[in-house]
Amino acid sequence: xxxxxxxxxxxxxxxxxxxxxxxxxxxxxxxxxxxxxxxxxxxxxxxxxxxxxxxxxxxxxxxxxxxxxxxxxxxxxxxxxxxxxxxxxxxxxxxxxxxxxxxxxxxxxxxxxxxxxxxxxxxxxxxxxxxxxxxxxxxxxxxxxxxxxxxxxxxxxxxxxxxxxxxxxxxxxxxxxxxxxxxxxxxxxxxxxxxxxxxxxxxxxxxxxxxxxxxxxxxxxxxxxxxxxxxxxxxxxxxxxxxxxxxxxxxxxxxxxxxxxxxxxxxxxxxxxxx
Amino acid sequence: xxxxxxxxxxxxxxxxxxxxxxxxxxxxxxxxxxxxxxxxxxxxxxxxxxxxxxxxxxxxxxxxxxxxxxxxxxxxxxxxxxxxxxxxxxxxxxxxxxxxxxxxxxxxxxxxxxxxxxxxxxxxxxxxxxxxxxxxxxxxxxxxxxxxxxxxxxxxxxxxxxxxxxxxxxxxxxxxxxxxxxxxxxxxxxxxxxxxxxxxxxxxxxxxxxxxxxxxxxxxxxxxxxxxxxxxxxxxxxxxxxxxxxxxxxxxxxxxxxxxxxxxxxxxxxxxxxxxxxxxxxxxxxxxxxxxxxx
Numbered sequence: 036x037x038x039x040x041x042x043x044x045x046x047x048x049x050x051x052x053x054x055x056x057x058x059x060x061x062x063x064x065x066x067x068x069x070x071x072x073x074x075x076x077x078x079x080x081x082x083x084x085x086x087x088x089x090x091x092x093x094x095x096x097x098x099x100x101x102x103x104x105x106x107x108x109x110x111x112x113x114x115x116x117x118x119x120x121x122x123x124x125x126x127x128x129x130x131x132x133x134x135x136x137x138x139x140x141x142x143x144x145x146x147x148x149x150x151x152x153x154x155x156x157x158x159x160x161x162x163x164x165x166x167x168x169x170x171x172x173x174x175x176x177x178x179x180x181x182x183x184x185x186x187x188x189x190x191x192x193x194x195x196x197x198x199x200x201x202x203x204x205x206x207x208x209x210x211x212x213x214x215x216x217x218x219x220x221x222x223x224x225x226x227x228x229x230x231x232x233x234x235x236x237x238x239x240x241x242x243x244x245x246x247x248x249x250x251x252x253x254x255x256x257x258x259x260x261x262x263x264x265x266x267x268x269x270x271x272x273x274x275x276x277x278x279x280x281x282x283x284x285x286x287x288x289x290x291x292x293x294x295x296x297x298x299x300x301x302x303x304x305x306x307x308x309x310x
Numbered sequence: 311x312x313x314x315x316x317x318x319x320x321x322x323x324x325x326x327x328x329x330x331x332x333x334x335x336x337x338x339x340x341x342x343x344x345x346x347x348x349x350x351x352x353x354x355x356x357x358x359x360x361x362x363x364x365x366x367x368x369x370x371x372x373x374x375x376x377x378x379x380x381x382x383x384x385x386x387x388x389x390x391x392x393x394x395x396x397x398x399x400x401x402x403x404x405x406x407x408x409x410x411x412x413x414x415x416x417x418x419x420x421x422x423x424x425x426x427x428x429x430x431x432x433x434x435x436x437x438x439x440x441x442x443x444x445x446x447x448x449x450x451x452x453x454x455x456x457x458x459x460x461x462x463x464x465x466x467x468x469x470x471x472x473x474x475x476x477x478x479x480x481x482x483x484x485x486x487x488x489x490x491x492x493x494x495x496x497x498x499x500x501x502x503x504x505x506x507x508x509x510x511x512x513x514x515x516x517x518x519x520x521x522x523x524x525x526x527x528x529x530x531x532x533x534x535x536x537x538x539x540x541x542x543x544x545x546x547x548x549x550x551x552x553x554x555x556x557x558x559x560x561x562x563x564x565x566x567x568x569x570x571x572x573x574x575x576x577x578x579x580x581x582x583x584x585x586x587x588x589x590x591x592x593x594x595x596x597x598x599x600x601x602x603x604x605x
Binding site for chain 1: 311351352381426481482492500512513515516519520523538539541542543544545546565568569577579580581582584585587588593594
């Protein structure tokens with residue numbers, strides 16, 4: 036399984052002007068091409084507004100493309116019928132950025148994690164009891180406990196909520212997981228646990244990750260390959276070690292320099308004034 | 311005189327289930343020219359310590375069980391509301407984490423800046439470069455001038471035009487700059503920045519940190535920077551205090567604490583930060599050390 040993104044362009048139309056007119060549009064993605072191989076963690080780094088989230092929305096077909104193709108296993112996602120697309124979505128799941136907004140506060144954890152099993156009932160085909168068993172198995176897998184099953188989201192901390200989000204994404208047994216800034220709303224200490232969990236799951240379940248982040252440290256830690264995106268255009272891509280140690284573009288270098296390092300000696304401020 | 315002297319601060323919060331003590335004897339001294347970083351996880355009490363300094367913790371439910379917060383020798387906890395209004399904005403500037411919720415969407419950026427400037431100017435016209443007894447008109451003009459100057463200073467291009475914009479016309483980084491401008495316009499002696507860069511991109515974060523750093527060197531103010539990012543602390547802070555469940559575990563110069571952490575919690579916290587050099591499997595979470603509590 037590979038995901039091929041070929042020359043994808045996405046324009047958003049501008050605001051209406053008068054009866055028929057349109058203001059100037061906005062190009063969120065400009066001729067983006069990527070190839071993600073099976074079993075790899077692919078990282079996408081960029082600042083806010085660079086088009087990271089638009090790209091994930093295009094992959095999930097939540098947006099239409101202005102130009103280009105997205106091939107999943109050689110099949111063009113944007114040419115599938117709605118039924119075929121729903122089948123495909125069971126192989127392609129997403130974990131959202133904000134664990135406080137992405138869980139329905141009126142559903143129990145059991146119902147939240149079981150929901151994709153119901154929606155994709157034609158693919159997974161479990162009865163109610165089997166679903167509960169599967170949910171329990173998933174909760175244990177992401178480091179939660181069985182007594183959490185019938186609690187509500189507000190009873191959990193940010194890190195635990197994100198684990199619930201991961202369990203929900205894994206429920207239907209996907210091969211490809213899109214992680215849209217899964218740790219940016221979390222404390223560093225909790226982030227470390229979630230990142231280690233993602234590592235473990237990838238090895239256990241043979242997953243492919245498409246990991247979006249603006250935190251270069253996180254990308255370095257979790258990804259094999261990385262692409263840097265700036266204002267809808269890919270700046271560079273390649274293996275993580277190569278991009279981080281020998282960045283070719285000025286933009287990547289700037290991002291790396293701006294990254295705050297917890298070693299006081301690496302601070303750009305400390306050199307000029309010895310405090 | 312010490313700029314800020316927090317001694318044995320104990321804060322309790324009331325809820326339906328009774329009173330819980332949140333801060334257990336916080337001691338902290340900030341001198342002019344120092345940037346103190348306060349690190350800790352969610353719920354460790356770092357924000358409440360910051361809010362206490364400008365007495366923004368509502369009481370009830372908050373109650374100070376013991377301790378004092380002396381700002382320039384005067385106990386903030388004993389001050390009247392009127393005295394506090396004189397301090398906030400004028401002597402103690404505050405920057406909050408989320409620039410979207412801390413700007414009023416219904417007013418222009420300029421209006422909100424001028425408001426703060428006028429407030430400081432009424433108390434002390436010299437802030438706006440005027441003599442005591444300046445007329446209202448002069449104050450207003452000076453406040454408007456100061457607002458534009460301040461916006462320029464925090465790096466907003468074409469400040470004279472952008473001042474008429476509404477907050478939604480600004481990007482996240484620009485809003486945060488506007489908030490910093492608002493905090494600095496009264497020329498405060500102490501700046502409390504509560505997670506000022508958490509919502510921002512790294513490149514913008516670097517600019518904001520540089521801005522705070524430059525303000526400190528230029529005006530010789532004291533800063534209390536509340537953050538959970540040890541990287542930020544290592545970059546600009548001169549001192550750091552590590553908080554854990556309402557206590558300061560370790561405090562001192564950044565070089566001492568971050569390079570030779572004496573407390574195991576600080577070490578664990580340092581190990582949980584992914585850097586450009588961290589290899590797989592090296593990262594360690596704090597599970598077990600700090601039980602996850604409901605947010």
